[in-house]
Each structure stands twice: as structure tokens, then as C-alpha cells.
Amino acid sequence: MKTIAVLLAALLLAAGCGNKSSTEKTATNEAEVTLMGESTTAGELPSFLKEGLSEKEQDELKKKIMPTLDDGLTPExxxxxxxxxxxAGDAEAQNGLGSMYFSGEAVSHDAQGNPLSKDPEAAAGWFYRAAEQGHADAQFNLGLLYFTGEGVPQDKTKAVELFTKAAEQGNIDAQNNLGVIYLLGEGVEQNTNKAVEWFEKAAEQGNEEAIKNLEAVRASQKASQKPSGEQK
Structure with a gap:
């Protein structure tokens, strides 16, 4: 069981399965496709685990799945x-440290000595070290930074490469992201079949976003196959 959980809010992208303009991507039949954008850090439950739980119940769940939080140590x-x-080269620690710099849990300062609310450049550096060792979560996290252009120059092609490495190791958020990316043609040639393949891999692991994305794609495909006279 991982002792680190999600940090970033999800990025929501609306996407249709048909043609899209260069300035706007709209949802076909009002179907929304979700691109997960979450890196990992200590001390916080994933949003999907919080649903329906009181603060007390969340604290109890943390104790069950995050035993290292009860080590008696201060944050420092x-x-x-x-x-x-x-x-020392521990990839898990490198990924965790990168997450702390990204979230602001690790306090950084600028060249003038002013404290930064977060330090995506330092985060990217630590994610890179772990990603080079094949750490799937770090590959996903670094891919997210390249996709959004935080801490590194925006490079969606590089993001796709990193997401693919993580996805091939079973990272479900990377699999879902690749589905959205192929559906939209962001950094790759648009390919609905590949999008469906990645959505299916994540959905098979129970990823709720991928399940919804699959439903959205299939609904759009079904609607596009109807004779024009049957469409409402």
C-alpha cells in the first residue's frame, strides 16, 4: 500500500470524438472527458477516498493506510x-520530495531570499531523478509538469513519452491521461482507437474517470452512427 496520495486538482478537458477547431474543443453530446492531473505527496487522502466520509472517518482511514504519519516526527x-x-538515490523518496516542493510543504526561497509558495523547478528536478530510475509515479508527475509547463518548458510530446512509460507500468492516471491525449490529439496524432485502449486499461483497474471517459466516447460513437433522421 502506498503511503503517499494525491495532491493536485484534476484538469478537466472537454473533448468530442469528431472534428474540432484549432481554437475550441467542445464535448460531443455534452459528454465531458477528464484528464487526471495529480502528483503525489504525503499526508493527504485522494479525493475519491474522501467522498462521503466525515473528518473523523478520514482521520481513521489515514491511520490505516498511512502508518508512517504516526512516526512521532515533526514535519521538519x-x-x-x-x-x-x-x-542517497531512493526513487520513492525523490518522488515524495518532489511532491513536497511542488505543494509547498518544503519551503523554498527565490534569489532574493523570499519564501516561495511552491517550487515547481525543484519538484521537476527530483521527479526527474526518480523517473530516470523507472519510478512510475515520478514519470507521471514529471509528465504532468511537461504537459502544463510548470517548472519545465511546456512539451506535450515529452509529456506523452513520460505518461506512456508510467502507463505501461500500470499507472492508472497515466493511462487515463493518455486516453484523453489521444482523443484530443494533444502532442500526438488524434487516434480514438488508442484513446479507447488506454481508457479500457485504466477502467479495468477501477479508475472512475476512465470509466466515465469510456462512456462518453462510446455515447459519441453511437450517436454518430445513427442515421441523420434519428438524431435528436
Whole structure:
């Protein structure tokens, strides 16, 4: 069981399966397709685990799945321990440290010494170190930064490469992202069949976003196959 959970809010992209203009991407039959944009960090439950739970119930769940949070260490001590492991080459620690820099849990300063609310450049550096070791979550996180252009120059082609590496290792958010990317043709040639393939892989693992995306794609395909006189 992972001891780190999601950090970033999801990016929502509306997409149709048919033609789209260069300035606007609209949803076919009002179907919305979701691109997950979440990197990982310690101390927070994923949004899908929070649903329907009170704060007390969330705290109890944290104790069950995040036992390292009960280690008695201060945030500063935990950060120093994590950095020590990261500097020694531990990919899991490198990914966690990158997440702390991205979220602002690790305090950084600019050239003038002013504190930064978050440090995506430092985050990208740590994600890169872990990604180079084949760490799937770090590959996903670094891919997200390349997709959005945070901490690194925006490069959607590079993002696709990283998402693919993570997805091939079973990272379900990367699989869902690739589905959306192929559906929209962002950084790749638009390919609905590949989009469906990646959505199916994530959906088979129970990813709710991928399941909804599959439903949206199939609804659009079904509607496009109807004779024009039958469409409402």
C-alpha cells in the first residue's frame, strides 16, 4: 500500500470524438472527458477516498493506510529524513520530495531570499531523478509538469513519452491521461482507437474517470452512427 496520495486538482478537458477547431474543443453530446492531473505527496487522502466520509472517518482511514504519519516526527524531521534518502538515490523518496516542493510543504526561497509558495523547478528536478530510475509515479508527475509547463518548458510530446512509460507500468492516471491525449490529439496524432485502449486499461483497474471517459466516447460513437433522421 502506498503511503503517499494525491495532491493536485484534476484538469478537466472537454473533448468530442469528431472534428474540432484549432481554437475550441467542445464535448460531443455534452459528454465531458477528464484528464487526471495529480502528483503525489504525503499526508493527504485522494479525493475519491474522501467522498462521503466525515473528518473523523478520514482521520481513521489515514491511520490505516498511512502508518508512517504516526512516526512521532515533526514535519521538519520527516522532510530531512526524506531528503537524506532522496540524496542517497531512493526513487520513492525523490518522488515524495518532489511532491513536497511542488505543494509547498518544503519551503523554498527565490534569489532574493523570499519564501516561495511552491517550487515547481525543484519538484521537476527530483521527479526527474526518480523517473530516470523507472519510478512510475515520478514519470507521471514529471509528465504532468511537461504537459502544463510548470517548472519545465511546456512539451506535450515529452509529456506523452513520460505518461506512456508510467502507463505501461500500470499507472492508472497515466493511462487515463493518455486516453484523453489521444482523443484530443494533444502532442500526438488524434487516434480514438488508442484513446479507447488506454481508457479500457485504466477502467479495468477501477479508475472512475476512465470509466466515465469510456462512456462518453462510446455515447459519441453511437450517436454518430445513427442515421441523420434519428438524431435528436
Amino acid at each position: 524531521q520527516r522532510f530531512l529524513n526524506l531528503r537524506k534518502k532522496a540524496e
